Amino acid sequence: MLVLALSLFSNRMFSQPETASRSGKKVTATLSQMKKQTENRDMMSSIDSTWIHYDDMDNYDSWGFLISGEEYDVVAKWDPQDLTDYYGWEITKVKFIVVSDKPDLWVKVWEGSDFTEIYSKPVVSYNVNTWTEITLDSAILFDATKELYVGYHVDMTQWELGGVVTATDDGPPVDEYGNLYRWNGAWYSDFNNHNLQVYIKANLNADFEADTTVICAGSTVNFTNLSNLAESYNWTFEGGTPSSSTDENPSVTYSSPGVYDVTLEVTGGGDTDTEYKQDYIHVLDIPGQADAPSGEDSICTGQSYVYTTNPVLYAQDYEWELNPPAAGTLTPDDTLVSLLVADDWTGVFTIRIRATNMCGDGIWSDDFAGTVFQSPTVFTLEGGGGYCLGGDGVEITLDGSETGVRYELYLDGNPTGNTVEGTGSEISFGFVTDEGYYIAVASNDICSFNMDDQVQVIILYPPLEPETPTGPDVICNETSSDYQSGGSEDADSYVWELSPQEAGTLSYDSLTATVEWNPDFNGLSYLSLYGVNDCGDGGPSNALEISVGSPSPQIEGEDLVCDWSEENYLVEDDSGSSYFWEVSGGSIYDGQGTSTVSIAWEGEGAGSLVVTQTTADSCVGTSEVFDVNIDNCTGIGQKNANHRLKVFPNPVAGDELTVLNSSGQPVIIKLFRLDGGMILEEKLGSEKAVIGLHRVPAGIYILTASFRDNTVEIKKVVRE
Numbered sequence: 001m002l003v004l005a006l007s008l009f010s011n012r013m014f015s016q017p018e019t020a021s022r023s024g025k026k027v028t029a030t031l032s033q034m035k036k037q038t039e040n041r042d043m044m045s046s047i048d049s050t051w052i053h054y055d056d057m058d059n060y061d062s063w064g065f066l067i068s069g070e071e072y073d074v075v076a077k078w079d080p081q082d083l084t085d086y087y088g089w090e091i092t093k094v095k096f097i098v099v100s101d102k103p104d105l106w107v108k109v110w111e112g113s114d115f116t117e118i119y120s121k122p123v124v125s126y127n128v129n130t131w132t133e134i135t136l137d138s139a140i141l142f143d144a145t146k147e148l149y150v151g152y153h154v155d156m157t158q159w160e161l162g163g164v165v166t167a168t169d170d171g172p173p174v175d176e177y178g179n180l181y182r183w184n185g186a187w188y189s190d191f192n193n194h195n196l197q198v199y200i201k202a203n204l205n206a207d208f209e210a211d212t213t214v215i216c217a218g219s220t221v222n223f224t225n226l227s228n229l230a231e232s233y234n235w236t237f238e239g240g241t242p243s244s245s246t247d248e249n250p251s252v253t254y255s256s257p258g259v260y261d262v263t264l265e266v267t268g269g270g271d272t273d274t275e276y277k278q279d280y281i282h283v284l285d286i287p288g289q290a291d292a293p294s295g296e297d298s299i300c301t302g303q304s305y306v307y308t309t310n311p312v313l314y315a316q317d318y319e320w321e322l323n324p325p326a327a328g329t330l331t332p333d334d335t336l337v338s339l340l341v342a343d344d345w346t347g348v349f350t351i352r353i354r355a356t357n358m359c360g361d362g363i364w365s366d367d368f369a370g371t372v373f374q375s376p377t378v379f380t381l382e383g384g385g386g387y388c389l390g391g392d393g394v395e396i397t398l399d400g401s402e403t404g405v406r407y408e409l410y411l412d413g414n415p416t417g418n419t420v421e422g423t424g425s426e427i428s429f430g431f432v433t434d435e436g437y438y439i440a441v442a443s444n445d446i447c448s449f450n451m452d453d454q455v456q457v458i459i460l461y462p463p464l465e466p467e468t469p470t471g472p473d474v475i476c477n478e479t480s481s482d483y484q485s486g487g488s489e490d491a492d493s494y495v496w497e498l499s500p501q502e503a504g505t506l507s508y509d510s511l512t513a514t515v516e517w518n519p520d521f522n523g524l525s526y527l528s529l530y531g532v533n534d535c536g537d538g539g540p541s542n543a544l545e546i547s548v549g550s551p552s553p554q555i556e557g558e559d560l561v562c563d564w565s566e567e568n569y570l571v572e573d574d575s576g577s578s579y580f581w582e583v584s585g586g587s588i589y590d591g592q593g594t595s596t597v598s599i600a601w602e603g604e605g606a607g608s609l610v611v612t613q614t615t616a617d618s619c620v621g622t623s624e625v626f627d628v629n630i631d632n633c634t635g636i637g638q639k640n641a642n643h644r645l646k647v648f649p650n651p652v653a654g655d656e657l658t659v660l661n662s663s664g665q666p667v668i669i670k671l672f673r674l675d676g677g678m679i680l681e682e683k684l685g686s687e688k689a690v691i692g693l694h695r696v697p698a699g700i701y702i703l704t705a706s707f708r709d710n711t712v713e714i715k716k717v718v719r720e
Contacts, residue, residue: 054178060170093199230266287355287362300447315355376442384455388535463531463538491531522549551621576616588676
């Protein structure tokens with residue numbers, strides 16, 4: 001029958017117990033959570049050896065991992081309560097049945113709740129379909145107080161398809177004990193009990209116990225033999241009567257105080273074993289007299305003191321006594337006692353101590369005598385607080401005092417030397433300036449006592465600089481803007497400042513502010529704040545720089561030009577800004593997008609320029625129109641260079657443009673689109689040249705000719 005969910009195979013069809021996992025999921029519950037079934041457990045034993053097992057010794061079925069070769073442990077488990085009769089026994093043999101000769105096998109022993117391996121032995125050869133009995137290399141002494149696991153490890157990984165290996169009986173299974181296996185680190189409890197048995201035998205082991213180990217001198221101790229397989233006994237009792245015995249369970253009397261060893265040597269089966277217990281029997285005597293306590297002899301009401309004495313031989317406990325009891329309360333701790341003196345009792349007191357044990361009480365010690373004096377009355381310290389740096393400090397007072405008592409201030413546990421004599425009423429220690437925690441200590445001739453409460457003195461400072469304001473730092477067309485700050489420590493309120501004031505109207509409330517911007521203001525403004533408290537104004541924050549208003553570029557350049565001439569025009573350059581120029585009556589041939597452009601003016605008439613500036617913060621402003629008068633420049637004494645350069649045909653229908661240079665000097669020819677983009681540049685000689693226009697599309701172009709004498713001639717060229 002193929003069980004696909006677990007890749008397991010069983011030779012026979014049989015009913016699985018309800019607790020078996022057949023769903024393909026691992027059994028993840030701990031063993032202690034699983035219910036143990038014990039109906040079929042067999043632990044038949046002889047006097048000194050037995051086979052322990054859960055199966056009925058017959059092979060009825062078998063199982064294994066069929067689809068793939070796997071590696072797993074086949075295990076039987078015993079709890080400590082199963083092993084109580086086998087303390088000191090050893091494992092010497094393991095036997096099992098397997099139904100395949102394919103796997104590599106190892107006999108293994110584990111113990112404890114953490115499944116610690118304590119023995120492993122490879123199985124060199126084994127039987128198939130019948131019992132294989134393996135004798136361990138050495139006997140394994142198992143701990144009967146821990147869980148015991150015994151079984152064998154199966155390795156089928158060398159076989160691709162795996163196979164059926166483990167033999168079982170016909171049930172019913174002792175779940176979680178007789179049918180355990182471990183695979184991939186998880187525990188499972190499927191099928192019936194494994195055909196798996198463990199041979200254990202008793203081991204000669206000397207052991208004993210006493211009915212008591214602490215006695216009084218002259219008492220008797222009864223010893224009980226706990227040895228395994230012992231046939232004869234040889235006891236030795238240090239300090240006892242008798243000092244030795246061959247009885248199995250002797251009784252011994254101890255007459256003298258002391259600490260004594262006991263030894264038991266047993267023999268059995270030709271072997272000998274010894275159990276030695278050092279300092280096992282403690283024999284006590286009645287303790288002697290304790291030394292008188294030592295400690296303070298002049299003490300004060302309401303305070304605690306410690307008194308001690310030396311340890312007393314054989315003492316198991318100590319009893320302390322205070323007389324009169326009204327003097328205070330004793331809290332004993334062995335040879336030490338704490339005395340909390342009563343608040344309302346004065347006079348002479350005594351303390352004494354005696355040692356005790358199970359054998360009797362020792363003699364009381366000599367008395368320790370002392371005197372209780374009245375402590376100063378407790379009053380309450382008041383005042384303190386904070387004061388501004390450079391101020392007079394703060395006053396500290398005591399709400400009452402006694403005459404004849406001196407009061408001193410302590411700062412952080414150290415005396416300050418600031419002392420005041422009691423007056424019978426409230427007293428003042430004056431104004432103090434040192435920071436820290438203050439207490440007052442009252443002292444009379446004998447007793448000192450702390451007054452109630454402590455006060456703190458701290459120095460206050462003007463506020464620290466607030467955090468820099470946050471909010472919009474570029475104002476284009478907004479009418480108002482909101483700002484915030486994280487403030488500063490110790491500020492009670494805040495004052496905001498806007499500079500210059502004509503930038504707008506400022507209103508604020510604590511850590512928020514609003515600016516109503518002046519529409520006529522254009523430029524940089526600065527916003528800051530400072531904190532205020534009882535100690536003054538704090539330093540100002542770092543100012544937030546705010547750019548207010550749209551840009552207003554101003555065009556500079558010639559406003560009277562010759563026709564067909566070239567001129568440069570500019571505005572003030574602002575880093576990060578871009579510029580868009582628009583021209584009428586001419587063409588931009590260089591500088592579009594920047595603060596400076598070159599214009600090729602055309603024929604006589606009127607021209608103009610306009611530029612739009614966009615800042616890095618996306619603020620946009622447009623200049624006023626810059627008007628230009630384009631003149632033909634004849635009759636006003638200017639040199640007209642137009643006749644030194646001729647271009648033809650113009651318009652150009654073909655792919656060649658002829659240029660005739662009559663200046664007698666070299667010339668640099670540039671051809672521009674009307675948007676200012678240059679499309680070609682050539683250096684020509686002093687006479688005729690042909691310029692190819694194969695890659696120039698149809699349109700209107702500006703041709704400039706730059707001569708050596710720094711004159712420029714401009715022509716309009718039409719490409720058809």
